Amino acid sequence: MTTALTTSLTAARRAVPRDPLARAAAAVLALIVLGTLAAPLVAPYDPDLPDLFNTLGYATPGHWLGGDALGRDVLSRLIWGARPTLLGPVLVIAVSAVVGTTLAITAAWCGGWVDMVVSRVLDVLFAVPGIVFALLSVAVLGPGLMPVALGLTVAYTPYVARVVRGAALRERNLPYVAAAWVQGRPAVTICVRHLLPNLRPIIVAQAVSALGYAVIDLAAISFLGLGVQPPTPDWGLMVKSGLDSAMRGNPIEAVAAGVAIALAVCAVNVLGDRLGRDR
Amino acid sequence: MKSQTKPQTKSLLNPTARFVLLRLVGLAAVLLVASFLVYGLLYLVPGGPMAFLLGNRTGTPEQIAAIRAQYHLDDPFLVRYFSWLGDALGGDLGRSLVYRQDVTTLLATRAATTLWLVVYSSVLIVVGGLAAGTLAALRGGRTDAAVTGVSSVLLATPVFVIGVVLVIVFARGLGWFPVFGAGEGLWDRVHHLTLPALTLAVGSAAYLARITRASVREEMGREHVETARSRGLAETRIVRRHVLRNAAVPVTTVIGLTVAGLLAGAVVVENVFALDGIGSLFVRAIMQRDFAVVQAVVLVLVASFVVVNLVVDLFYSVLDPRMAR
Numbered sequence: 001m002t003t004a005l006t007t008s009l010t011a012a013r014r015a016v017p018r019d020p021l022a023r024a025a026a027a028v029l030a031l032i033v034l035g036t037l038a039a040p041l042v043a044p045y046d047p048d049l050p051d052l053f054n055t056l057g058y059a060t061p062g063h064w065l066g067g068d069a070l071g072r073d074v075l076s077r078l079i080w081g082a083r084p085t086l087l088g089p090v091l092v093i094a095v096s097a098v099v100g101t102t103l104a105i106t107a108a109w110c111g112g113w114v115d116m117v118v119s120r121v122l123d124v125l126f127a128v129p130g131i132v133f134a135l136l137s138v139a140v141l142g143p144g145l146m147p148v149a150l151g152l153t154v155a156y157t158p159y160v161a162r163v164v165r166g167a168a169l170r171e172r173n174l175p176y177v178a179a180a181w182v183q184g185r186p187a188v189t190i191c192v193r194h195l196l197p198n199l200r201p202i203i204v205a206q207a208v209s210a211l212g213y214a215v216i217d218l219a220a221i222s223f224l225g226l227g228v229q230p231p232t233p234d235w236g237l238m239v240k241s242g243l244d245s246a247m248r249g250n251p252i253e254a255v256a257a258g259v260a261i262a263l264a265v266c267a268v269n270v271l272g273d274r275l276g277r278d279r
Numbered sequence: 280m281k282s283q284t285k286p287q288t289k290s291l292l293n294p295t296a297r298f299v300l301l302r303l304v305g306l307a308a309v310l311l312v313a314s315f316l317v318y319g320l321l322y323l324v325p326g327g328p329m330a331f332l333l334g335n336r337t338g339t340p341e342q343i344a345a346i347r348a349q350y351h352l353d354d355p356f357l358v359r360y361f362s363w364l365g366d367a368l369g370g371d372l373g374r375s376l377v378y379r380q381d382v383t384t385l386l387a388t389r390a391a392t393t394l395w396l397v398v399y400s401s402v403l404i405v406v407g408g409l410a411a412g413t414l415a416a417l418r419g420g421r422t423d424a425a426v427t428g429v430s431s432v433l434l435a436t437p438v439f440v441i442g443v444v445l446v447i448v449f450a451r452g453l454g455w456f457p458v459f460g461a462g463e464g465l466w467d468r469v470h471h472l473t474l475p476a477l478t479l480a481v482g483s484a485a486y487l488a489r490i491t492r493a494s495v496r497e498e499m500g501r502e503h504v505e506t507a508r509s510r511g512l513a514e515t516r517i518v519r520r521h522v523l524r525n526a527a528v529p530v531t532t533v534i535g536l537t538v539a540g541l542l543a544g545a546v547v548v549e550n551v552f553a554l555d556g557i558g559s560l561f562v563r564a565i566m567q568r569d570f571a572v573v574q575a576v577v578l579v580l581v582a583s584f585v586v587v588n589l590v591v592d593l594f595y596s597v598l599d600p601r602m603a604r
Contacts, residue, residue, distance in 0.1 A: 124312050127588070128581055129543035139565045139573045140320050216437040220547050223439045224562050236439075243443050243551070247458070251447045258440035266435035 025270035032264055036082040045073035047080040047233045056250045066252045068238075069245050074253045078260055081233035086264060088145050088228075089214035092152045097207040099153070100160030101199070105191050107161075108168035119165070122158040130155035131217050138226045145218075148227045152214055159210050160203065167202045171195055201275070209272035212265045219261050235261050298596055306589050313581045314367070317574050318360050349374070367578065373571035377564070382575045386557060393556035395468060396548065397541045399476035400483075405534060408484040412491025412530075416499065417518065426492065430485035438544050442478035442551035449474060459553040475552045479544050483537040490533045494526040501525075528595070535591025539584045 035042055044064075045051075054067030065074035107118035125133075130152060137151030138144075171177065172195065180190045221227040222236030230237060235257045242254025338346065347353060354362075366373070372382035415426035433441075450458040462471030498504060499522055507517045546558035553559070557576060564572035 124309050127309050127585055128313065129540055129584060131543050131546065132577060132580055135546070135561065135565060136317070136320065136573075136577060139568070139570070143566070212435065219437055220439055223437075224547065224550055226562065226565060236437075239440055239443055243446065246443070246447045246451060251451075254443050254447065258436070258443060261440055262432065262436040265437070266432060269431065269435050 019274060021270055022274045025267040025274075028263060028267040029271070032082055032086065032267075035079050036086060039080050039083065043073075043076035043079040045076040047072060047076040048231055049073075056245055056248060058250065059252065065256050066250065068241060068253050069248075074238075074256055077233040077238060078235070078256055081235045081238055081257070082260075082264075084145055084228045084232060085219060085222075085235040085261070086215065088149050088218050089152075089211055092149050092156060092214050092218070093207050093211045095153045096156035096210070097160050097203055100157045101164050101196070101203055103157070104161040104164035105168050105195060105199075108165050108172050109187060109191055109195075115165075118161075122161050122165075125154065126158040126162065128155070130213065131220065134217060134221050135226065138221070143226045143229060145228050148218060148221050152217055155217075156210050156214060159213075160206050163206050164199060164203055167199055168195060171198055205272065205275040208268060208275055212268040212272060215261065215265050215268065295596060299593060302589055302592055306585055309585050310578075310582055314364055314578055315360065317577050317581075318363055319356075367575075372575040372578075375564075375569050375572050377567045377569040377572075382571050385560065385572065386575060386579065389555055389557050389560050392554050393542070393545050393549070393558060395472055396475055396479065396545055396554065396556060397538070399469070399472050400478075400480040400541060401538050403476055403480035404484045404487055404537060407480065408487025408534075409491055409530070411484070412488035413495055413523070415488065415492045416495035423492070426488055430488050433481050433485035434489075436482065438478060438482055439547050439551050441481050442475070442548055445474050445478055446551070472554075475548050475554060478551065479541060479548045483541065483544075487530070487533055487537060491526065491530050494529045495522060498522045498526045531595060532591055535587060535594070539587035539591075542580055542583055 049072060051067060051071040051073070053071070054073065055071040056069060057067035057071070059066050065078065068074055068077065103118055103122070107115040133155040134148045134151035137147045137154075141147035141150070177190060177194065180194060181187075218227060219234075219236035219239075222234050223240045225240065228234035228237055230241075238257035239254050239261070242251070242257055245251070246254050352359075363373070370383055372386070374380070375382050375385055378385055411426050411430070415423040446458055449455050456474045457471055460471055462468040504517060504521050507521050542558075545556060546561055548554070549556045549558035550562055557579065560572065561576040561580075563569075564576065
């Protein structure tokens with residue numbers, strides 16, 4: 001997890017300076033990450049504290065984004081809401097990347113029937129839209145962030161694994177792998193010490209581009225009422241409750257949360273594009 | 280593609296027929312695995328199938344016995360699975376515990392709304408996406424930058440956010456469209472479904488526009504286009520016969536994949552606009568733990584997704600016969 005983070009950071013640092021768009025995206029993400037980490041310091045109010053005088057309130061100097069239907073400060077909820085909205089997908093993608101990479105390298109290394117079984121299983125998983133896995137998982141385990149994350153992890157594993165398997169197959173046939181094998185290095189060492197570092201850019205690029213989709217899927221399921229449960233602040237949930245507020249005349253909550261999701265995903269996608277192009 | 284089988288000395292079937300056959304076998308396999316997983320999930324539920332079937336309700340011993348009999352819970356797992364599968368293939372998807380109706384009937388009454396929604400938005404996606412993408416590639420310059428920029432933003436915006444914004448602006452603000460419901464009759468239905476279809480279409484149209492732009496641009500730079508130009512053919516003719524036709528191959532795949540994915544998107548959109556389609560039935564069934572309905576909808580979703588993919592692949596092989604070899 002930490003190595004994945006540092007790799008993506010170094011990769012991003014290398015990619016970013018060339019491109020103003022990527023720089024803006026990185027700045028947006030850095031801002032969001034900082035806000036997420038420092039939520040208790042940055043948020044002006046307690047996100048769960050109702051204030052009768054701020055019910056469906058418009059933007060005022062005291063409440064920059066007004067209040068929701070219960071009078072809770074929308075800006076504070078937006079800042080706190082970044083945690084489940086973004087950490088959930090990061091967790092999903094981290095686990096899918098690890099599982100997907102392990103499957104992919106195992107399949108590419110072993111070849112033969114192992115490769116065939118893994119590839120067919122990935123094909124079948126890939127044949128089902130990601131959100132269906134998440135909904136199925138909710139059907140079995142009940143609503144909540146963890147069941148959705150579990151379903152999405154299954155859904156995104158083939159997304160990483162298919163691409164990495166292809167790359168690992170090419171890499172495996174290079175002479176340096178044969179050389180290491182002839183020297184008598186164990187297969188696991190070759191895979192972990194030699195294959196993995198060379199595949200890392202591809203894994204990171206694929207994981208970052210999957211992250212955008214995962215954010216959207218998770219927010220959508222929370223919006224449906226099956227993911228993060230109230231009163232936890234979450235951007236998907238805020239769009240849902242914001243829709244009711246909008247019907248009663250105050251669209252700020254819905255629009256603010258919607259823009260937050262779009263902005264975050266946009267930034268992730270721009271970086272993912274960049275990383276994918278550079279590799 | 281799966282069609283890269285070993286070169287056979289003499290095949291009974293021509294390449295296209297073999298391709299179709301292979302894909303059909305693959306389709307059956309995916310559906311079989313999916314149905315097995317969906318059915319088997321019932322047994323992963325904490326408390327087993329009984330807890331699921333009863334859901335939050337408590338049953339009298341008679342009701343429990345009736346449910347055990349209805350679902351043949353005393354038979355071995357595989358026996359039950361195959362009898363369920365047989366029933367499902369015959370069109371009997373079981374009974375909903377919440378609605379006390381056959382699941383097939385439940386789905387049939389709601390299929391029309393979902394189908395209308397998906398077809399309407401497919402039309403919007405194809406028309407909008409192709410037009411924007413082709414325009415961006417051919418015009419270049421500012422048009423290109425605008426299409427690319429707008430499409431990146433739309434691609435990053437979740438479907439439900441687009442829906443909520445459209446509701447706020449066009450239904451609540453301007454009052455041009457109704458907020459909820461699917462409408463009766465043709466015109467009323469189109470009127471009611473315009474915002475939902477637009478919601479469902481926007482992201483996919485943006486994606487299609489990008490793919491169209493990329494593949495048209497790629498074709499524009501190819502040698503055969505250069506040749507056609509140097510021979511002095513009219514530009515419109517070059518674009519129509521040599522560029523767009525070749526660009527159509529990747530674009531068709533994307534259209535197919537997109538349309539197949541719309542069914543999953545419809546689950547979300549129907550809930551934004553309170554449409555009584557299969558998607559909203561699905562979400563309600565999950566909340567109420569109405570398992571027969573959940574199983575059926577997942578099967579229908581997976582089946583349509585896979586079937587549409589197959590149709591696209593087949594169409595692909597008609598469009599470009601090299602694919603089938």
